[in-house]
Amino acid sequence: MIKVSIAGGTGYTAGELLRILLNHPEVEIDSVISSTSVGLPIAETHRDLLGETELRFVETFNNPDVIFLCLGHGLSRAFLDGNTIPPSCKIIDLGNDFRNDPQYAGRHFVFGLCELNKDKIRRASNIANPGCFATSIMLALLPLAALNKLTEDIHIHAITGSTGAGKKPGETTHFSYRDNNISVYKAFTHQHLDEIKRTLEAAGSKKLPPINFVPMRGDFTRGIFASVYTKWDGDAVSLEETVEHYKTFYRESPFVFVSDKAISLKEVVNTNKGLLHIEFHNGYIHITSIIDNLLKGASGQAVQNMNLMFGLDETTGLKLKASAF
Amino acid sequence: MIKVSIAGGTGYTAGELLRILLNHPEVEIDSVISSTSVGLPIAETHRDLLGETELRFVETFNNPDVIFLCLGHGLSRAFLDGNTIPPSCKIIDLGNDFRNDPQYAGRHFVFGLCELNKDKIRRASNIANPGCFATSIMLALLPLAALNKLTEDIHIHAITGSTGAGKKPGETTHFSYRDNNISVYKAFTHQHLDEIKRTLEAAGSKKLPPINFVPMRGDFTRGIFASVYTKWDGDAVSLEETVEHYKTFYRESPFVFVSDKAISLKEVVNTNKGLLHIEFHNGYIHITSIIDNLLKGASGQAVQNMNLMFGLDETTGLKLKASAF
Amino acid sequence: MIKVSIAGGTGYTAGELLRILLNHPEVEIDSVISSTSVGLPIAETHRDLLGETELRFVETFNNPDVIFLCLGHGLSRAFLDGNTIPPSCKIIDLGNDFRNDPQYAGRHFVFGLCELNKDKIRRASNIANPGCFATSIMLALLPLAALNKLTEDIHIHAITGSTGAGKKPGETTHFSYRDNNISVYKAFTHQHLDEIKRTLEAAGSKKLPPINFVPMRGDFTRGIFASVYTKWDGDAVSLEETVEHYKTFYRESPFVFVSDKAISLKEVVNTNKGLLHIEFHNGYIHITSIIDNLLKGASGQAVQNMNLMFGLDETTGLKLKASAF
Amino acid sequence: MIKVSIAGGTGYTAGELLRILLNHPEVEIDSVISSTSVGLPIAETHRDLLGETELRFVETFNNPDVIFLCLGHGLSRAFLDGNTIPPSCKIIDLGNDFRNDPQYAGRHFVFGLCELNKDKIRRASNIANPGCFATSIMLALLPLAALNKLTEDIHIHAITGSTGAGKKPGETTHFSYRDNNISVYKAFTHQHLDEIKRTLEAAGSKKLPPINFVPMRGDFTRGIFASVYTKWDGDAVSLEETVEHYKTFYRESPFVFVSDKAISLKEVVNTNKGLLHIEFHNGYIHITSIIDNLLKGASGQAVQNMNLMFGLDETTGLKLKASAF
Secondary structure (H helix, E strand, O other), X not given: OEEEEEEOOOOHHHHHHHHHHOOOOOEEEEEEEOOOOOOOEHHHHOHHHOOOOOOEOEOOOOOOOEEEEOOOOOOHHHHHHHOOOOOOOEEEEOOOOOOOOOEEOOEEOEEOOHHHHHHHHHHOOEEEOOOHHHHHHHHHHHHHHHOOOOOOOEEEEEEEOHHHHOOOOOHHHEHHHHOOOOEEOOOOOOOOHXXXXXXXXXXXXXXXXXXXXXXXXXXXXXXXXXXXEEEOOOOOOOHHHHHHHHHHHOOOOOOEEEEOOOOEHHHOOOOXXXXXXXXXXXXXXXXXXXXXXXXXXXXXXXXXXXHHHOOOOOOOOOOOOOOOO | OXXXXXXXXXXXHHHHHHHHHOOOOOEEEEEEEOOOOOOOXXXXXXXXXXXXXXXXXXXXXOOOOEEEEOOOOOOHHHHHHHOOOOOOOEEEEOOOOOOOOOEXXXXXXXXXXXXXXXXXXXXXXXEEOOOHHHHHHHHHXXXXXXXXXXXXXXXXEEEEOHHHHOOOOOHXXXXXXXXXOOEEOOOXXXXXXXXXXXXXXXXXXXOOOOEEEEEEEOOOOOOEEEEEEEEOOOOOOOHHHHHHHHHHHOOOOOOEEEEOOXXXXXXXXXXXXXXXXXXXXXXXXXXXXXXXXXXXXXXXXXXXXXXXXXXXXXXXXXXXXXXXX | OEEEEEEOOOOHHHHHHXXXXXXXXXXXXXXXXXXXXXXXXXXHHOHHHOOOOOOEOEOOOOOOOEEEXXXXXXXXXXXXXXXXXXXXXXXEEOOOOOOOOOEEOOEEOEEOOHHHHHHHHHHOOEEEOOOHHHHHHHHHHHXXXXXXXXXXXXXXXXXXXXXXXXXXXXXXXXXHHHOOOOEEOOOOOOOOHHHHHHHHHHHOOXXXXXXXXXXXXXXXXXXXXXXXXXXXXXXOOOHHHHHHHHHHHOOXXXXXXXXXXXXXXXXXXXXXXXXXXXXXXXXXXXXXXXXXXXXXXXXXXXXXXXXXXXXXXXXXXXXXXXXXX | OEEEEEEOOOOHHHHHHHHHHOOOOOEEEEEEEOOOOOOOEHXXXXXXXXXXXXXEOEOOOXXXXXXXXXXXXXXXXXXXXXOOOOOOOXXXXXXXXXXXXXXXXXXXXXXXXXXXXXXXXXXXXXXXOOOXXXXXXXXXXXXXXXXXXXXXXXXXXXXXXXXXXXXXXXXXXXXXXXOOOOEEOXXXXXXXXXXXXXXXXXXXXXXXXXXXXXXXXXXXXXXXXEEEEEEOOOOOOOHHHHHHHHHHHOOOOOOEEEEOOOOEHHHOOXXXXXXXXXXXXXXXXXXXXXXXXXXXXXXXHHHHHHHHHOOOOOOOOXXXXXXXX
């Protein structure tokens, strides 16, 4: 059994990790750490866990094989500074501290996009888990990057659910504001652009064109819907060949599928899947890409990384029932 | 023209007042007071007012004929203590400070339920505007109270939109919590019970039975749907006679209507109307009652009171287009 | 392995069954029957199943150990009339044909409320799976019925998600109507009242009082929130004793829990759990009860019944990750 | 008073017209025509109108000054074929029959985009009212077209509310499907592209570049949020100059405003306004544009056209209270 510790145990991604790990056949919980709720039952914070665990938040870890850091962006370094983690203990960071800056405290963080770095992840001791927007966009573009076929401006609109903004309530997550509302934020400047670019280059894109990314706030709780297009020579590579290339590219990826029909977000909500659909129009290739931001975009992918790191089947504990509605 | 001042100008009820008053043919704005936003454009807080007003928040009133207090419960007394309001200036309080305790600072506050106290309101200088839950429930029960026919336990479930909880974000108004969720709060103990009881007695109920009221938080922004029933002798007074009695009771009330068909909340959203539907079952009379909590349940009713106090037609400025969808 | 057939395979409850059964360790699919979609991939109808099954709809069953009937109310009898089902094949009917009328075609249908009839279900060959509203309400009242303490009028409001209305689109499931809306339907006359009464009597209620039940349509997709109260002598049985009685009553029920804190619907959505919360007010006991209408209220409970009928652990395949948001 | 007839009286745009026109100070209703509901009260179909009108649907018009055609796309020609409309009676068509094909039955239909064709509309007898997506997109681009500055690919994503799909229920407007869901449809091929192109050319664009338009279905009822960008030489024309140009361009347009801050959809819902926000990024000008699809995108704009055609102030009857929440 893998002994797991979770730091930052009261947040959304920690809750989602617990929902997965309490049913994971190869995991036992070492500790769920919270600086604010020590001693309180976990099920009082993550209310859906009532009846499923008697665990309480603790101050620090015992003897874990792996620690998941669910601390909020920028706080993972401080955690490593303030805690003496045994070198044998692996780390999976769900924040953005090590995605673009993989060296810290004597540890090297592998970028945990399983669909690109599976072998490295299997050998890794430390993982920088990808961002949610980044994951949905990279899944759309990786097969093109691998062909080094990204040559002209990439155009992206992607809409995220409210859980992407975390637990702390604020103006744009107030129900009275958000319900039946839509807005744009950080247009063309979202912080995930860096990890997207680095990853596409790592995948084989030699001279990456500009990426134009407009993130939007959706009036739903879970999921990311990304719509991506870039110039494509459909005469050189036909739609059939392109779809086939995508399917081949993701052949070893048990959670990523190409749909022949148009897709809608709820087809992946509450699962660890990524779903893609491809069309050609106006000389562009248009890819729609959907994931659950808390699962494939965060905690699900983190467990997928853990499975790989510990030599388990990648899908262990991750065959989740879609909510579908 | 009536010169209007609004205290507590940044909150939801103040915004809703402004949406009405900027189009009200007999009103000019004296001042919109805010302790936190002095000097800032009103349309930066109430964003839908962009293009409709250049007004800015100010520190205090100039020379108003009436002040609307939109301060939050318990803060109206402090405002009267801290400000010297000319005796000629009328006051309409949207908080709950004076609903059950109508005497303060030498002023007497008339309970502003237009459907019961129209004549008193016409002569009033100070109004305690009714609560939103209370309004929806009183409209359902007033005609029965007037017959002194409320004799056995009254059973009420009422669901409110999120705007009833105000602008300050919190756990139960977080979109990630509230979306697609339902919950009960303050079951049997809601603070509006007092004003409901006092009003039903004032309407003619001699010996009021227990009122059992379960408030619920709905996953919508605007409106209250109340479902109310109590024992009723359908042999003594038939459904037809009862409906006729309701229609007669509300004959002079331009915003309250009895529907012969079952009702759904959005039939009144973004209007100042109250809609009722009556059925008999199991020896009970069952009344469903719907209002928009921010309009008939707050700012709309406040303007209705103002219209009456200043001798205008009750509906002036309040013929609002329903949003319907 | 249990060979399972599903009749009525394109509807919501069939889809939900498939979501569970495809991951159930003791099940293999014998056939998914549809009169309208023979030959088409199941994942084209239940789109979230893309990548999880290559199955196609078929015209009839092969050699199943159990058939789930997901046919819509009133159509199960016709299915039994029109198909020769081997006597050894068990039947679990998700419709309402046999709930109050358990004898048909030489088969006896046990009412499949696992929390009441576990032993009978273990020995049963045919199950009438309970209704969704009925399940949420029975879970709230069973422990009181068992004490024969239901003596005065029972008052119930319960709000259902839109999936309770099934797949066929109509006026009250149109998004433009339902979004941000609330309405009452079949007040005091809902068809589940019969099975509720029969079950409470079976549980021990000797002289059942009137049950007043107001069903409501909620603007969410999944779940039922029931608010139930009836007179209770809190001096005779204290809150602590009552809560303890509930917990004892449900000791052997792995999916039903009593929460010491107020509950909200999403704590059970996408799980097979039932959650209860109890308070005393005004001489009443007030019970809130929540389930997922498609799981504990339909397909989840159906699988729970199957598990019991086939001697499996009751929870097999039903430890589902809550969607939580 | 203008005598108004509405054909196709039971649909969404007809209902919205009635909500406006019943409060319009210069209008009286000549007739509300429906082939399916003759004799029934209008308020039974448009339920929010209860208490506001006793009108009933009729079979044909009496003696109107203007007829609004709310018939659904493709049915307006048939209506003109089947009815003898006096030449003096004006026509405003809310369908798409005459937007790109303005000559029919001896009548010439002016494209009713008030922000471009105000003078022509004032003199027009027949109006082809613009489409909803088209309106939101044209408002974003008209000032650039007027400068003949549209030279490189235009990139558009726009999300629409469910009311854009009309009253007839279907799979993608089923609440169980649409709630908390997002999807793309008619990517790059939406039928509004024609009227957009024609209009931008009419506004001054000499050599229109390709327009790439991805429409999306949003999980809200009202409104369109359009995000539009195209290459822009920010060194040649600064952001300040560009914003100033937009403000100047819309100086005579009482419903269109440029916001200096980022915008969110609900700022215009239930109003006839169009709101724009402009930013520069990556060598692109990025414009977000919002309207209410049923008002500025349909019935509100239709009344605006009527006001112009009859010499009234453009805003008469259209100063609507935003719903805001």
